[in-house]
Amino acid sequence: MMMITDDDGAFDGGGDWGCRVEEMGERGGGGGGGDVFKSREKLMEWVRNTGRSLSYAIVTKRSKTKNGYVSKVVLMCDRGGVYKSVKESSKATGSRKINCPFEMVGKYSKENGYWTLKVKHGEHNHPPGEYMEGHPIFKRLKPNEHQLVAELTGKHVLPKDILGMIKECDENNVSTIKNIYNARDKIRAKEHKGKSLMEMLMSHLQDKGWHISQSIFRNCKESFTTERDWNSFNVMWNVLVESQTWTSFLQYYKQLQSMLIHHQDVLDYLNSTWLNKYKEMFVFVWTNECLHFGNQTTNRVESQHAKLKRFLNLANCTLDKFIGHVDEVVNSQYTIVKDSFEKSRTVVMHKHNLPMLKLLRGFISHEALDIIIAERRLNRSHCRCQVRKCYALPCACEISKYKKAGQSIPLDSVDEFWRKLELPVHCEDITCDVELESFKKAFDNRSKPGKKSLLPKLKEITNPSIRFVEEPDVKENTRGRPATKSKQKNRTL
Incomplete structure (x- = not known):
């Protein structure tokens, strides 16, 4: 524009x-x-x-x-x-x-x-705004869409399926899955005559090390006779994984050895399967020395697989439906990313409204600003420059220098990763001249039978409705002997 x-x-x-x-x-x-x-x-x-x-x-x-x-x-x-602040709030506003x-x-x-x-x-x-997904007025459900949410919720349709149906009806819809959940909550509150639902208190499993934790659970749980011993072991293992220094890692490992003195099989499994081979990939004392931008999960593929399975919600699924669900997952995440980008560009969080951050607001993501604020509270003498090493953001000692000089944190001190608030748009022309020329040379060098075998493949590309490969006939019942001699004769032909 x-x-x-x-x-x-x-x-x-x-x-x-x-x-x-x-x-x-x-x-x-x-x-x-x-x-x-x-x-x-x-x-x-x-x-x-x-x-x-x-x-x-x-x-x-x-x-x-x-x-x-x-x-x-x-x-x-x-x-x-x-904006006029009315009262202080514990929420991030x-x-x-x-x-x-x-x-x-x-x-x-x-x-x-x-x-x-x-x-x-x-x-x-x-x-003008870059993405309309970041503006609440455009994400708001229309009355007919809200009515559709109410009807489908009553029929126990999943929120992700409701969102998919709404986007099919309106290709310009930019609502996110959160809008569907909010609409469902309002509908349920209305059905309960204003009574709030019971809040479920449950602890969320940490994303970090989930794959490893699952593997340890499958291989080690049976070695512990009581739930108390198993919980104590889990706590000690997590403390070991989150060791910040080499000295603390050795100290916690010795404590783990003492705890497992009667469970040598568990200690052997941890050493042979994880610590000896892969500790540099998940223990904090090593991961805090490399640039990871906060992504320390060991199961990126499995987490996406689990998300896809939630969209499928079926034990069996045909290929065409499966591709459609993959498309839904990608579109859902694409909408959330654009929503996040637009909020980082246009919304000023009150905790970010500091003179030190005036050169960064609107130009880097909210998550990066949150990390900088948390690092700002850290004592300079305790800084190990982990934020600079792992997140490519100003660490406590750098922030202290800017603060002492009365300067705002410059934008070039932040890695480009945090400054990407728009998705790349590929506008260059895509041509196939080189590939066609290569195909023509390969075609000319083929024998006559070889040329005949290549032509159907080219026709299938230019005209997908033409198929030269057909599925074989499948007999519905191949078991047992045919009942009559005529059928026996037909089978032998």
Whole structure:
């Protein structure tokens, strides 16, 4: 999209809202003739669709009710206004508000029975959004979609399947699985007449070392006679894995040896299968010395496999359905990634609103800012530069230097990995000239029978409906002897 900015830094998003309103009036796009709308819903639908085409999200600023009906609605950019903190909260909160001046006013005429729209200020003070997935107004479910969620939830359809059906009906839908869960919660709360559901308290298994833990469980659990001994062993093993220094690793290993003095088979299994061969790949004292950007899981393939199985939800699945479910998993993750990118670009978390981070906000991911804030609280004397080594982010001693000099943390001190807030777009032309030339040479060098064998393959590529390979006939019942002599004769032919 072409982005236009005035000398004072204002953005019109590649299109003027006033011109759009005039064009709508000329086409009668409001549905009521001229520049009017038959209803407030029609007005809001046009405003949001137009805003989306310009990559801006427009929301309601305030409305005015007169004699029991809404007579006026003031619209603004979702980045308009200034955040006002009411009270402190333990939740991680943030705001995308940067006092954007964009504003439009819709008024209802009771005498004429229609709505009119006027642009009061048609410019923004920020560039258009990159991904609409990061704007809550666009992720919100429409009334018909909310009704579909209610119906399918009553039929025990899984949330991921509900989301898939909604996206099939509307290819522009950018809702995430979280929107489906939120809608289900509201539906259930309404069904329970406002009563909250019982909160389930359960501990979540750590992602780190899950594959190893599962293997240890299968091979070592039976060696412990009581649950208490097994739990104690698990605690000691996790402490060993999370050793931060070589000295502490040796100390915890000796404690593990003492604990397993009557379980030599378990100690032998841990040494031969994991510690002797792979300790450098999962024990913290080694992994903290290499760049991993926080990804220390030992089962990336298995975790994706488990996620795919949740989407399948079937013991058996045909190939065509399987490919469709793989596509659903990828699209779901793709939407979540774009949502995360747009939030990092536009939403300022209140805990990130520090002078030291002013050069980083909006240019690196929220996760990176969280890591820097946690490192900022660390005493410089305790810094082992692990954040610099493992995450390629400023560590405690670096942050201390910037703080002492009264400087903000520069953007170039952050690795490019954390600065990627947009997905790569491959615009280069893709050609097959080289491959076709190579095929022609190979074809010319073939014998006559060889040329005949290659031609059907080329025809299958250019015309997939033509298939030269057919499935063999399968006999439904091949067991036993045929009942009549005629059938015996047919079988021998």
